[in-house]
Amino acid sequence: MESSAFVRSVNIGSATLTGFSDVGSTGIDKRPVSGPIEVVAPVSGSALAGDAICDLRHHGGPDQAVYAYAWEDLLGWAPELGREVGPGVFGENLTTEGLEVNGALIGERWQLGSSLVLQVTVPRIPCRTFAGWLGERGWVKRFTQRALPGAYLRVLTPGAVRAGDPVRVLHRPAHGVTVATVFRALTLEPELLPLLLDVPELPEATRERVRQRTAARGA
Numbered sequence: 001m002e003s004s005a006f007v008r009s010v011n012i013g014s015a016t017l018t019g020f021s022d023v024g025s026t027g028i029d030k031r032p033v034s035g036p037i038e039v040v041a042p043v044s045g046s047a048l049a050g051d052a053i054c055d056l057r058h059h060g061g062p063d064q065a066v067y068a069y070a071w072e073d074l075l076g077w078a079p080e081l082g083r084e085v086g087p088g089v090f091g092e093n094l095t096t097e098g099l100e101v102n103g104a105l106i107g108e109r110w111q112l113g114s115s116l117v118l119q120v121t122v123p124r125i126p127c128r129t130f131a132g133w134l135g136e137r138g139w140v141k142r143f144t145q146r147a148l149p150g151a152y153l154r155v156l157t158p159g160a161v162r163a164g165d166p167v168r169v170l171h172r173p174a175h176g177v178t179v180a181t182v183f184r185a186l187t188l189e190p191e192l193l194p195l196l197l198d199v200p201e202l203p204e205a206t207r208e209r210v211r212q213r214t215a216a217r218g219a
Helices: 071-081 128-134 139-146 179-186 190-196 204-218
Strands: 006-013 030-033 037-039 066-070 094-097 109-112 116-123 151-157 159-161 167-171
Touching: 066 071, 071 094, 116 159, 116 179, 128 139, 179 190, 179 204, 190 204
Parallel strands: 066 094
Antiparallel strands: 006 030, 006 094, 037 159, 066 151, 109 116, 109 167, 116 151
């Protein structure tokens, strides 16, 4: 599938102290790097070489190895935030341009550059570390209501990535369930949960959560 999409920025972060995380430190302050940056399939932590993830219970690992956010969606937040926004400000590893991130299908496969292949897994769910980092009152609620969460990805084929690399969508599953749909189902619109039951590309932990919540609603 041909595309004009590309990686606008590759962003990595170092561990810094914070009062907004249970573990006392965070790597959410991602800064653009020139690259190329090696990307591997991690057992835990981040897939990007040199990128810190501190709260390993809730972030990183095979199914949250890379976090992508669309530049177009990031710019859309600027008027509400009342400030300029730049790549990495939401803690994303990849700031993309020309790519429908929230409209991507769960299980969709992307090729970045010549060899790196990533697969869309789940949306980002906002946490208090994110809110504390931005310093915005009611941020978790505001971010949730907007339903533009960005996407986590797993690494299918390791490789290197750098700003300017083209992004090609290699495959789109037939189920039609998008990142935004999963986010809405898991947050403000639980009536959408049954749509997620037959999406095999969702991580097993997410599928089990969906099964339990669907059963509870049925009961």
